[in-house]
Amino acid sequence: MSKLLELKNISKVYGDLHALDNVCLSVDKGEWIAIMGPSGSGKSTMMNIIGCMDKPSTGQVIFDGKDISKESRRKLTEFHRDKIGLVFQQFHLINYLNAVENVMVAQYYHSMPDEKEALEALERVGLKDRAKHLPSQLSGGEQQRVCIARALINSPELILADEPTGNLDEANENIVLDIFRQLHKEGTSLVVVTHDPEVGEVAQRIVRLEHGKIVSDKKNEQFSEQQEVSL
């Protein structure tokens, strides 16, 4: 399998705190990786760097064979807009736009808004009948699904999710994981940061961070088996 993304000797230093300390990681195309670790271990920092929202202090980020760590902010913005879909723990929906409009915003900055496509994306996450609701009128699980619909609307190569189920109950967590499974089947790469072992265990590969260092990087043996169970 070809490589989608490679982090080479990445460090992120805040003062004398090493949020990331010489991290190397590669993600294959279509791969589903869970990043786990205790609070403060540098997971979000790593996500931000992969998502081109932050620059490493040292090291290289190679995306699709291209070193993007030295690019200008503007280039990075364009780059991540085209390649990456983001899912946040806090959902981050725009509170005065309804569900379908929130999805369309991602289209708007990417290429061209299209309400029909946005509705289809909502349908995929099971929210077609909630399209005209404002975020405040949606449950947490529904908001997270809108967030996922927004992340996948531009068919990104990689979906980055930071604690996507952190604020959800078990039922909603399962809905979200089902959507991830489907995306994975369609060939989208997924990098999911999580505290939750259950969410980690559905991924193909589990990377553990501690104090900014990767302490383990293992293939998940239960992966294929689990997928069949849930389908």
Added chain:
Amino acid sequence: MNKKHRMFIRMVMASLVRRRSRMIVALLAVVVGATILSGLEMIYYDVPRQMSAQFRSYGANVIFTPSGEGYIRPEDLEKGAAQFSSEELEGYTPYRYENTKIHNMPVTLAGIDFDSVLKTSPYWHISGSMPSLDGETLVGAKVAESLGIKEGDDITAVNTFEVTSETDTSDIPSYELYTDPESGETYCDHELDLHVSGILETGGSEEEYIYVSLKDAAALTISERGYDIVELSVAAMQDELSETVEKINGSSVGLSAKLVKRVTASESTVLTKLQSLVFIVTSVVLVLTMICVATTMTAVITERRKEIGLRKALGALNSSIIAEFMSEGLVLGGFGGVIGSVFGYYFAQFVSMNVFSSSITFRPLLIPITIAASVLVTGLACLIPIRSAVDVDPALVLKGE
């Protein structure tokens, strides 16, 4: 309009409409500013008119006197008055003075037009009422005091004149006629009964006369004649006035015109000063509005730092975020300008009623000016907070709390 533009408008409108409780604060700031701005604009443009009207209350500013001997003939008066445009000419009052005796005391009687006298002498204060019928008189306070005349009294005015062969004696009762034994000439002590409808108080020389209608003055003297003096009240600037006055004096109209200098000269300087005062106040208000809107917008935008971070995380460039937020500000400015124009009119009306006791002229042209100024000021006020907010780091803002 493509889908992108439509989405842009949809987002801007959604932000304004669905966040209206927030926007209302900003809108209020804009409306207050626009109201004061448009109100002051109206007052600024109306001040010359108002002030001219105001200065009229200090008396007439042009007088006509007979050219040479004699009187001003009514037809000459009309020709002379026609030199002023009908909008400018607020009124004129002819005066015809006659000698008379009341209770055997000599008093000067003035025949005037009671309908127009308040236009040229607005400061007249009457206790009682202005005569409205023939046979009614207004008595100056000094005359009233020295002769013991009160409102509601009936008095008799006597006019003595020589009866010549030309005098129409048909209406003169015989007891009024007598012959001076020395000169052998015939005189008439013609009487006119008058009812005192009011006492005139001005604090000036006007109080030394009694006033009757022109018709009664003619009846008292049994002679129709022209006027001794005409006072005119003209709402025009000094330059224009002196031009017209010269024109009248240069023409063959049988009267000579004069400016009442003191009032008209000071009028122009006071006016300029007043206008520049309004101008300064307007500028200060504009700056205050800008600060107020900028503060409100700063709060509104700071509150939306997360949203800005999110939009950037979704791939928005700074320029498009600036465009979106500016558009919100501009719509707000425009809308506030429209409301402010309407309120401003009422504000100006209120001020005008209280300060000048007259209503303001509505100037439609000031509406687009107000809206443009409101949009411009709001735009400038938004630019500062937006420019600083747009630099947020999405990684920082979107980090979970």
